[in-house]
Amino acid sequence: MSKVSFYLRNPNASFSTNIQLVCHFNGMRIKMSTGMSIKPSMWISNAMRARIHKTFKEAKDINEKLDKFEGAVNKIIYDLKDKNLFISTPNFKERIHREVSLNSYTKNGKSFWFYFDEFVAHQKLHFSASIYKDYNNSLRKHLTATEKIHDTTITFSSLKQSSDSLFHKFYNYLAYEALNKDNEPGLAINTIGKNVKCLKAFLHYCFERDICIPFPLKHMVVEQIDADKVYLTEEEIERLFDLKELEPKEKQVRDLFIIGCETGMRFANFINIHKDSYQTGNLVFHQVKSNGLKAKIITPLSDRHISIAESYKYVLPNPKMSCLEFNKILRSLCIQAGINDIILIQKVTKTQTSKVSYKKFELVSSHTARRSFCTNKFLNGMPVPAIMKFSGHKTERSFFKYLKLDAEITAAKFKEYF
Numbered sequence: 405m406s407k408v409s410f411y412l413r414n415p416n417a418s419f420s421t422n423i424q425l426v427c428h429f430n431g432m433r434i435k436m437s438t439g440m441s442i443k444p445s446m447w448i449s450n451a452m453r454a455r456i457h458k459t460f461k462e463a464k465d466i467n468e469k470l471d472k473f474e475g476a477v478n479k480i481i482y483d484l485k486d487k488n489l490f491i492s493t494p495n496f497k498e499r500i501h502r503e504v505s506l507n508s509y510t511k512n513g514k515s516f517w518f519y520f521d522e523f524v525a526h527q528k529l530h531f532s533a534s535i536y537k538d539y540n541n542s543l544r545k546h547l548t549a550t551e552k553i554h555d556t557t558i559t560f561s562s563l564k565q566s567s568d569s570l571f572h573k574f575y576n577y578l579a580y581e582a583l584n585k586d587n588e589p590g591l592a593i594n595t596i597g598k599n600v601k602c603l604k605a606f607l608h609y610c611f612e613r614d615i616c617i618p619f620p621l622k623h624m625v626v627e628q629i630d631a632d633k634v635y636l637t638e639e640e641i642e643r644l645f646d647l648k649e650l651e652p653k654e655k656q657v658r659d660l661f662i663i664g665c666e667t668g669m670r671f672a673n674f675i676n677i678h679k680d681s682y683q684t685g686n687l688v689f690h691q692v693k694s695n696g697l698k699a700k701i702i703t704p705l706s707d708r709h710i711s712i713a714e715s716y717k718y719v720l721p722n723p724k725m726s727c728l729e730f731n732k733i734l735r736s737l738c739i740q741a742g743i744n745d746i747i748l749i750q751k752v753t754k755t756q757t758s759k760v761s762y763k764k765f766e767l768v769s770s771h772t773a774r775r776s777f778c779t780n781k782f783l784n785g786m787p788v789p790a791i792m793k794f795s796g797h798k799t800e801r802s803f804f805k806y807l808k809l810d811a812e813i814t815a816a817k818f819k820e821y822f
Contacts, residue, residue, distance in 0.1 A: 408474045410452040415444050423447075423470070425500075427477050430490060436497050438473055440466055469504075476503030491555055502559055516558050519615055520544070523606050532672075543602045546582060550574045553581070560616040563607070565623040572623075575600070592751065597627045634747060634767045635776040638784075641665050643741040645708055650737075656721040657733040659712045663720075664773025665780075666709045668795040671727055671770040677720045682713065691796045699796050731769045738765035779807050 407427065414421040420441040427434050446455045446463065453470060454463040480499050484491065491499070524544070528536045551558055554573050562570035578596045581589055591599075604624050611618040636644075644658055664674040673689055681689050687703045705713070713720065723730070738744075745764045750757065774795070781791045788800060797803035 408477045410438070410470055410473075411449075412442070412444055412447055415447070415449070417444055419443065423466075425473055425477070427481075429481055429484075429496070432493050432496065434477075434493055434496050434500075436500065438470065440469060442466060472504050473500065476500050479503060489555070495555055499555075499557060502557055502562060516560055519610055520547075520606060523609050526609070538598065538602050539606070543599055543606075546578060546599055547574065547603075549582065550577045553577060560607075560610070560619075563603075564619045569623070571603075574603075593627050593629050600624055601626045633775055634764055634772060635779040636665065636743065636768070636772060637776075638780055640741065640743050641708075641776065641780075643743065644737060647737065647740055653723065653725075654733055654737060656723050657730055658737050659715075660720070660723070661734055661737075661770065661773050663709055663712060664770065665776045666706045667703045668774050668777035668791075670774060671730070674773070675723060675730075677722075679719050682718050701794060701796055703794050727770055734770065735765050735768055738768050743768070778803065782807055 409426045411424055411426065412421050413424055420443050423438045423440045423442060425434075425436050425438050442454055442462075446457065446460050447453075448455050454460070454466040456463050456467075477500060480496065480503065483489075524536070524540045527539050547558055550570070550573055554570070556562070556570065558570055565571075575596070578591050578599055582591050583589060584591050584595070604621055604626070607621060610616050641662060645662055647658060650658060660674050660677075663669065663677070664671070667674070667687060669689070670691065673691055677687070677689070681687055682705075685705055687701075687705060687709070689701055691699045691701050725733075743765050747762045747764050747767060748759045749762055749767070751760050778791055778795055781794075782788065788803065792798075792800070792803050795803065
């Protein structure tokens with residue numbers, strides 16, 4: 405590890421003089437001010453630290469700050485050597501300032517990433533797997549990429565609003581550089597908004613626990629647009645229901661998906677239905693929500709639901725498969741059922757808005773069951789408060805996000821009001 409030295413700018417002065425930092429790395433000589441001053445008489449040259457004396461109360465703070473400077477330099481050098489990177493002298497100095505700023509901005513000197521790991525572990529313990537992945541996979545990946553591109557280290561203070569805020573660099577990376585699912589630069593607006601929302605959730609976690617000094621987050625705007633999703637009509641669900649000569653796995657996926665369409669259950673619920681959940685013509689279960697809470701739901705059995713449940717003697721299958729495998733089989737079933745209408749999806753990024761054509765089966769997933777339940781019950785005239793009781797939605801705002809009403813169907817249903 406390269407040695408870090410501290411010396412006084414004017415060691416023979418009779419007044420306070422600036423403490424300078426010097427280190428050598430990869431042929432560079434980095435020299436910079438520490439921003440602290442001291443009288444030469446209170447400086448120990450050999451130790452390169454302030455003299456501890458009862459008349460000089462600032463000595464302890466100065467020495468602690470010098471330790472932080474030395475630690476910051478050593479950490480940066482280790483990181484550069486480990487990654488075989490080279491940076492300019494100005495960038496090296498900027499990283500030193502950021503590291504030292506981190507130590508003074510967090511209340512116990514631990515890093516942004518230390519608390520990020522702590523937060524992710526908390527999310528894994530208290531919330532669903534999908535919420536955990538939003539932080540541990542997506543947000544972590546994009547924050548790390550931003551660090552690498554800008555050759556910097558994320559700190560709490562670097563995310564504050566300023567002309568060179570690291571948050572703006574992070575946002576621009578998401579909007580213009582990060583590769584989307586089509587392997588093109590620029591994530592969708594909603595994907596960007598989701599990552600910003602996750603970052604703000606982490607910062608609020610830190611603020612509430614007095615981990616770092618709070619700062620305003622008004623510059624972190626969560627942008628969202630209404631995403632195009634599909635639902636299956638009653639007629640399309642019936643086509644799936646009528647499919648014959650299915651393989652055992654195909655039949656299990658078809659039947660569980662249709663039960664989801666009949667109840668509004670989430671994937672995690674409808675693949676784990678127990679026999680004792682069926683009670684006097686109702687299905688009784690506890691809906692696992694994204695925040696980890698469980699709400700008791702009692703749903704009457706529809707004719708299709710009863711038919712499926714009776715075929716298994718009310719011991720429904722519990723397929724040991726991932727959601728990914730479930731969706732793959734489900735889309736194959738939708739092809740067999742002729743669910744192949746052309747759907748135009750609006751694709752919005754920061755650079756462009758375009759329309760992409762899909763066949764409907766390509767957009768169907770396990771969650772389509774829940775959307776289909778909400779939309780079809782609404783179209784059939786069931787009052788919104790009643791649907792929300794079965795779907796578990798707490799607010800009409802969140803409920804109406806699930807309604808996917810085609811323009812033609814909406815016009816026909818509400819024509820009488822014009």
